[in-house]
Amino acid sequence: MSQDAEPHAVAGRVFSRAPGRTLSVAVRAEGTTIWDTDGRAYLDAAGGAVVVNVGHGRRSVAEAVGRQLGEIAYAHGTTFTSEALEAYAAEVGPLLPLEGPAAVYPVSGGSEAIETALKLARAYHIARGEPDRWTVIARWGSYHGNTLGALDLSGRRPLRRPYEAWLGRFRHVSAAYPYRADEPGANALADPAALALELERTILSAGPESVAAFVAEPIVGATLGAVAPDDGYWHAIADVCRRHGVLLIADEVMTGFGRTGTWFGMDHWGVKPDMVVAAKGATSGYWPFGFVAASARVHRTVVEGSGFVHGFTYSHSIGGATVAREVLRIIREEDLVAASASKGQLLRATLQDRLGAHRHVGDVRGRGLMVAVELVADRESKAAFPRERKLTEAIVAAARDAGVLVYSGTGCADGTNGDMVLLGPPFVVTEAELDRIAAGLHAAIDAAIAKVAPEG
Ligand SMILES: Cc1ncc(COP(=O)(O)O)c(C=O)c1O
Incomplete structure (x- = not known):
C-alpha cells in the first residue's frame, strides 16, 4: 500500500488500538x-x-502538575520520597476500606498495581514463614489487566485465548452473577452461601497451606457489566479467606473513587479486604497512575519481615501523586x-x-x-x-x-x-x-x- 493510500492520515505510524479503522483525531x-x-x-x-x-478539561489539575514538574519531575523511589507522595498517601489512606493506617504503593496503572498486589501477597506470606503459599484464586467473568499475571487472574476468555499457553497458574471460581446464575456455561452462581462454599472447597482442594490470595472486583466492571453480588456475598467470602489465612485483595480499579456511588465498591457492604488495588478514577485519566494499598498489618509484616523485592522506574511518581492529590481534592470539594x-x-x-x-x-x-x-x-x-x-x-x-x-x-x-x-x-x-x-x-x-x- 502506498503512503497516500494509508487510512490514518494523521496517526499513520502509530500502532493503533483499532487497526483497520480510521480514528477521529x-x-x-x-x-x-x-x-x-x-x-x-x-x-x-x-x-x-x-x-x-x-470530567475533562480541569485546569486546576494541569496547573498543579505543571507547577510540580517545574520544581521537580523525577527522583528515584529507592533514594527519595517527595512531599507530593507523602501528602497523597496520607490523604487517600483514611478513605480506603482497609484496617489502617494503610500504606500506598503507587505505580503506573491498574495492571501494574495488580502485579504488585500479587507479589505483595507473596512477600507477606514469606515474611510470616509460610513460603509455600503460591496459589491465587480469582473468578470467572472478571478482568484484572492485560499484563501476563493480571491476565492469568482475569476470567475473561476472549482476552486469554491467544495467550493461553502462557497462562494457567491461577485458579478460578464462579462469578457472583445473579442474572445468569446456574446457567450452563456461565460459570455463575447467585447464592452467597454456595459461592462461599465453592471458594472454601477450592482452597481445601489446593491445600489451604498453599493458597496466598483471593482477588476479585467488588462489583464486576467491563467483563459482565456493572454486576453487584447479592448481599451477604462479600461477608461470606471475607470470612472464608480469614479462616484459611488467605489474603483478600479487592480490585477497585474501576469501582474506586466514587464510581459506584460510594468511595470504594467494598463500602457498599462494609467489608475490609487486606489490600485495595486502584487506578483509573484515582487520576481520572490526567496521568497514568494506579496503586496497591495494604492494610497496616500486611504492610508491617512485610517491612518488618523479609522486605519486598519489587519496583518500577515509574513507580512512586511525583507527577502522578500530584495529579491524584488534586483529583482527590476535586472529588471531595465538589x-x-x-x-x-x-x-x-x-x-x-x-x-x-x-x-x-x-x-x-x-x-x-x-x-x-x-x-x-x-x-x-x-x-x-x-x-x-x-x-x-x-x-x-x-x-x-x-x-x-x-x-x-x-x-x-x-x-x-x-x-x-x-x-x-x-x-x-x-x-x-x-x-x-x-x-x-x-x-x-x-x-x-x-x-x-x-x-x-x-x-x-
Ligand atoms: C477491574 C480492573 N482491574 C484492572 C484493570 C487494568 O487496568 P489498566 O488498564 O490500567 O492496566 C482494569 C482496566 O480496565 C479493570 O477494569
Missing part, C-alpha cells in the same frame, strides 16, 4: 464532551474506559461521590423507562454511575445473540456515529456470546446529558438490531 475536551479536529462533539458517556470521574450515587440512580431509572420492556434488553443494572445494559436475543430464555452477529460492536458504532461514546463488553453469557454496553460518564454529567445518553443508547440498540439481526 481528538483535540479538546471539557466536562463530558470530547471534540475532534472536524469539530464534531462526542458525549463521553463512558469516560473513556470508565476513567474520567471528575461532593462528587454523592453526585455519582444520585445521578446513577437517575440514569438507571431513565434507562428502565426507555428500555425496561425492550424485547432485546435482558437487564439494566449497576450502582452509582457504573451502569450496564445486557442485550439478549430472547428475554424469556435469556439466550444471547451469536457472537458472529457482533451486536455490541454495532451498538457502539451506531452510538458513536450519533455522537455518544459508550463502552462495550462481549462474552458475558458464556465467555464467548453475550452482548453488553457499559456506561460510566463523568460525575459532572447533567440531567439533560443523562437523557441524551439514554436516548442515544436506545436509538443505537434499535439501529444495531435492525442491521445485524433484522429478523428481530
Whole structure:
C-alpha cells in the first residue's frame, strides 16, 4: 500500500488500538464532551474506559502538575520520597476500606498495581514463614489487566485465548452473577452461601497451606457489566479467606473513587479486604497512575519481615501523586461521590423507562454511575445473540456515529456470546446529558438490531 493510500492520515505510524479503522483525531475536551479536529462533539458517556470521574478539561489539575514538574519531575523511589507522595498517601489512606493506617504503593496503572498486589501477597506470606503459599484464586467473568499475571487472574476468555499457553497458574471460581446464575456455561452462581462454599472447597482442594490470595472486583466492571453480588456475598467470602489465612485483595480499579456511588465498591457492604488495588478514577485519566494499598498489618509484616523485592522506574511518581492529590481534592470539594450515587440512580431509572420492556434488553443494572445494559436475543430464555452477529460492536458504532461514546463488553453469557454496553460518564454529567445518553443508547440498540439481526 502506498503512503497516500494509508487510512490514518494523521496517526499513520502509530500502532493503533483499532487497526483497520480510521480514528477521529481528538483535540479538546471539557466536562463530558470530547471534540475532534472536524469539530464534531462526542458525549463521553463512558469516560473513556470508565476513567474520567471528575470530567475533562480541569485546569486546576494541569496547573498543579505543571507547577510540580517545574520544581521537580523525577527522583528515584529507592533514594527519595517527595512531599507530593507523602501528602497523597496520607490523604487517600483514611478513605480506603482497609484496617489502617494503610500504606500506598503507587505505580503506573491498574495492571501494574495488580502485579504488585500479587507479589505483595507473596512477600507477606514469606515474611510470616509460610513460603509455600503460591496459589491465587480469582473468578470467572472478571478482568484484572492485560499484563501476563493480571491476565492469568482475569476470567475473561476472549482476552486469554491467544495467550493461553502462557497462562494457567491461577485458579478460578464462579462469578457472583445473579442474572445468569446456574446457567450452563456461565460459570455463575447467585447464592452467597454456595459461592462461599465453592471458594472454601477450592482452597481445601489446593491445600489451604498453599493458597496466598483471593482477588476479585467488588462489583464486576467491563467483563459482565456493572454486576453487584447479592448481599451477604462479600461477608461470606471475607470470612472464608480469614479462616484459611488467605489474603483478600479487592480490585477497585474501576469501582474506586466514587464510581459506584460510594468511595470504594467494598463500602457498599462494609467489608475490609487486606489490600485495595486502584487506578483509573484515582487520576481520572490526567496521568497514568494506579496503586496497591495494604492494610497496616500486611504492610508491617512485610517491612518488618523479609522486605519486598519489587519496583518500577515509574513507580512512586511525583507527577502522578500530584495529579491524584488534586483529583482527590476535586472529588471531595465538589461532593462528587454523592453526585455519582444520585445521578446513577437517575440514569438507571431513565434507562428502565426507555428500555425496561425492550424485547432485546435482558437487564439494566449497576450502582452509582457504573451502569450496564445486557442485550439478549430472547428475554424469556435469556439466550444471547451469536457472537458472529457482533451486536455490541454495532451498538457502539451506531452510538458513536450519533455522537455518544459508550463502552462495550462481549462474552458475558458464556465467555464467548453475550452482548453488553457499559456506561460510566463523568460525575459532572447533567440531567439533560443523562437523557441524551439514554436516548442515544436506545436509538443505537434499535439501529444495531435492525442491521445485524433484522429478523428481530
Ligand atoms: C477491574 C480492573 N482491574 C484492572 C484493570 C487494568 O487496568 P489498566 O488498564 O490500567 O492496566 C482494569 C482496566 O480496565 C479493570 O477494569
